[in-house]
Amino acid sequence: MLEAYPQNRLARIVLWSFAALVMAFLMLPTLVVVPLSFSASNLLEFPPHAYSLRWYENFFGSATWMAALRTSLTLGTLTALIAVPFALLSCISMNRLGGKTAATIQSVLLTPSITPGILLAIGLFFVLAAQRLVGTLFGVLVGHVVLAVPVACIVLLPALARFDWNQVQAARSLGANWARAIGGIIVPQLQISLLSATLMAFLTSLDESVISIFLASGRNSTMPKLMFLSLRDQIDPTIAAISTLWTVIVVVVVLIVALRQKS
């Protein structure tokens, strides 16, 4: 873009050094926890003097953390299983209806993603309190699904826009009903996008913290809720081990999505 200015070397050096600093700022907090998680000491030493796996043992040996891990994985799976079909159906509907109707549906579906989490959390808290459902998995699940639906829609809408609807037309004219057309043609054709949408919905639930903090309790506490509570009290290197594991999982998931989409 700036190749028309080969003589401005100094400007380029300044620009790139600045960019490098900003990129370092962006990556630092993610990377710094990795060596710390292998430290043998409970102090924050950097670089650690001795290495060990004790914080990983701590995590896997703790009943509380394991329960939270189970809750988070269950919630993520359920969220993806509910949000993706809902999103797929509404994306088909938006794609076919088009125009103002589709735009209206889309803006309603996107509302939760621009509403501050704290408002959704306390509002849901009031609604669930009236039904005596605060602290149940159901309450958190509903909150996570509503956040995952827009995420899944963002992946699926463009995929459906590229979809060749003549295939469905052909199947319909040969007597297939809509359920058959969706299950037999649309779903297999959108396999890769559906996988991406599922993983994104799963990650949305896994990372969601505010609703969990307000609505999950006891046995149903999620990983983010427990991490939030322990960060407020004291800093334990177990969190560094969890953070490292978590980041590795997320990077793997994102790489799967990226590579799948390329091929």
Added chain:
Amino acid sequence: MTVTPDPALVADARRERRFFLSLSLPALFIVGLAAILPILWIIRQSFLTTGGEYTVGNYAKVLSSGLTWSALVTTLELSLGTLAICILLGTPLALALASARPRVANVLMAFVMLPLWTAILVRTYGWLVLLRRDGLINAALTGSGLTAEPLPLVYNFTGTLIGMVHYMLPLFLLPVYAAMRDIDPNLIRAAASMGATLGQVIRTVIMPLSAGGIFSGSIIVLIYSIGFFITPAVLGGGKVNPLSTRIERTLSTFQDWGSASVLGILLLVLMALIGVMLLAARRLLAQNTVEASAHA
């Protein structure tokens, strides 16, 4: 000549439209249940006493409290501060990335997006490790003799701002980078061949053409900053209290549902105000662009 459509076909088309509408119902239902109903419930709760009677007392109590107004000021300071720093850091970074070869740019973008994929609590923990009194940055500063005493970098406004900028910067960067990538390089070559300096090209070609991206990025940053909770709650150490943490404390510590709801409504009003201002700004921006191209 007008053709009267076959009534059977019209009925068919109408039936099909209804069918397609019905496909959106499950998703719309869940949004109604888990997003719209809760917001309405907050409005209702704001008019209720603890006993469940209707009152405007919650509003009187919250609006006459100094804590509310300082929370409002903190919310604005944090959001606008975050936005300002994002523009200052993000625009040059986007320019550098957009000027790189596509291959290099893609790899660098993946690194830039790394924080976006890192769980918010993992990042917050990372910042605590870096910024605390006995943290890595202070250890480096005192160790190298740059400062005699550790600097107060976290559990205050500074730490909260650092954490928020770190969260928002990738979100800001995406639309700005996209806008800069879309600039036709011929425009820059043309300007260069006419003798424009690099500074002039940035000022008169690149910046006006990326204004739309910077604007979208700013909207995203503001929308997310206004109600941001985790970062102020952890990195603020209880000393930085925007509306979001004030709501949490009112609800969890004081069990005052009515006042928490009024604070929630203040947050909604603030978002609506910003929305209106942004719409007006966009209209102005569009007008200016039209005028600028009319002059050109």
